[in-house]
Amino acid sequence: xxxxxxxxxxxxxxxxxxxxxxxxxxxxxxxxxxxxxxxxxxxxxxxxxxxxxxxxxxxxxxxxxxxxxxxxxxxxxxxxxxxxxxxxxxxxxxxxxxxxxxxxxxxxxxxxxxxxxxxxxxxxxxxxxxxxxxxxxxxxxxxxxxxxxxxxxxxxxxxxxxxxxxxxxxxxxxxxxxxxxxxxxxxxxxxxxxxxx
Amino acid sequence: xxxxxxxxxxxxxxxxxxxxxxxxxxxxxxxxxxxxxxxxxxxxxxxxxxxxxxxxxxxxxxxxxxxxxxxxxxxxxxxxxxxxxxxxxxxxxxxxxxxxxxxxxxxxxxxxxxxxxxxxxxxxxxxxxxxxxxxxxxxxxxxxxxxxxxxxxxxxxxxxxxxxxxxxxxxxxxxxxxxxxxxxxxxxxxxxxxxxxxxxxxxxxxxxxxxxxxxxxxxxx
Numbered sequence: 001x002x003x004x005x006x007x008x009x010x011x012x013x014x015x016x017x018x019x020x021x022x023x024x025x026x027x028x029x030x031x032x033x034x035x036x037x038x039x040x041x042x043x044x045x046x047x048x049x050x051x052x053x054x055x056x057x058x059x060x061x062x063x064x065x066x067x068x069x070x071x072x073x074x075x076x077x078x079x080x081x082x083x084x085x086x087x088x089x090x091x092x093x094x095x096x097x098x099x100x101x102x103x104x105x106x107x108x109x110x111x112x113x114x115x116x117x118x119x120x121x122x123x124x125x126x127x128x129x130x131x132x133x134x135x136x137x138x139x140x141x142x143x144x145x146x147x148x149x150x151x152x153x154x155x156x157x158x159x160x161x162x163x164x165x166x167x168x169x170x171x172x173x174x175x176x177x178x179x180x181x182x183x184x185x186x187x188x189x190x191x192x193x194x195x196x197x
Numbered sequence: 198x199x200x201x202x203x204x205x206x207x208x209x210x211x212x213x214x215x216x217x218x219x220x221x222x223x224x225x226x227x228x229x230x231x232x233x234x235x236x237x238x239x240x241x242x243x244x245x246x247x248x249x250x251x252x253x254x255x256x257x258x259x260x261x262x263x264x265x266x267x268x269x270x271x272x273x274x275x276x277x278x279x280x281x282x283x284x285x286x287x288x289x290x291x292x293x294x295x296x297x298x299x300x301x302x303x304x305x306x307x308x309x310x311x312x313x314x315x316x317x318x319x320x321x322x323x324x325x326x327x328x329x330x331x332x333x334x335x336x337x338x339x340x341x342x343x344x345x346x347x348x349x350x351x352x353x354x355x356x357x358x359x360x361x362x363x364x365x366x367x368x369x370x371x372x373x374x375x376x377x378x379x380x381x382x383x384x385x386x387x388x389x390x391x392x393x394x395x396x397x398x399x400x401x402x403x404x405x406x407x408x409x410x411x412x413x414x415x416x417x418x
Binding site: 123125128130131132133135143145146173177192 | 247250251252253254255257263265267268294295296299304332363
């Protein structure tokens, strides 16, 4: 009799301690209530400081969520939010935002964008900046390995290039090199061109 | 004790300075673990095509390089040559600060190198390489036949099993730039016979022989 009660206790404890599996519906709920404040319900953020996520590769989104979780990427807003999330929800969030339809960005300075285009397609052979198109593709849509850039907000692209340069974002040593080799003017031109892709 | 040891010391010192002054010929391609491993690995061209994505930002689609000579054509190069040059850059046997971050251990595994090499070797070599001015081709051919063809081949095809690069299909301005680097002692991983052959070339001769190489046929057996 005493042994029976013991097993019942263990089962009850196990039931309480195991996290309930997070469903796609849970992820969607979190996306809409937590993430949407910055990234928009459809993944097209209104504030240019926050990235558009719509249309990004899901694996890439997963890698970035994990990078924030383990400190390889840091951001005033995002690092705090990530700490409050259960990592089990990451794949659901990536699956929610990845397939959303990306809205185009807006070029404000066509002359600057033209300079950016030359750099995006050809790189800078003097300083050893590779053509962005080599990895991110000419249309900026990326692939499973390299993220989509097309239509991204200028301010966000610029901040990422600066963060690579400073080491604040350490998710890719190759991009760290690119960030260091780009001049401030080149980074601006690229961000302008990418917004129009 | 001291007088007995002195001759030995002198001999040792002499030996050291001799070794420094003239390295044995095989050191240009002496084995080291990473190169040996990459050469022994089975290269997968399909994987290589995917790994090459990070190279094509500079070496361009199809690894055709740039006619302005800033980045060489890699298409059709011998896998052995590509592996030696890549691992030499990674291990600071060949200086290439621009390329180093894209070729170092954070960027490429040994297997990646084997895969890229097989992929690049299999790529077609269209006759679109940059050529020289064409003003001194007779001298260019004479120099090539006299000094270069014994290793790089009559048609510039190189010898993969001996790590001698293919030079046909390469951009004139790249050949000229590297020719100067060889002559001026900036390419440390060079075969001693290559270094000796090119050491007395004038700028005009370098241009003429590079021009000839850039016009060698690229198609056919």
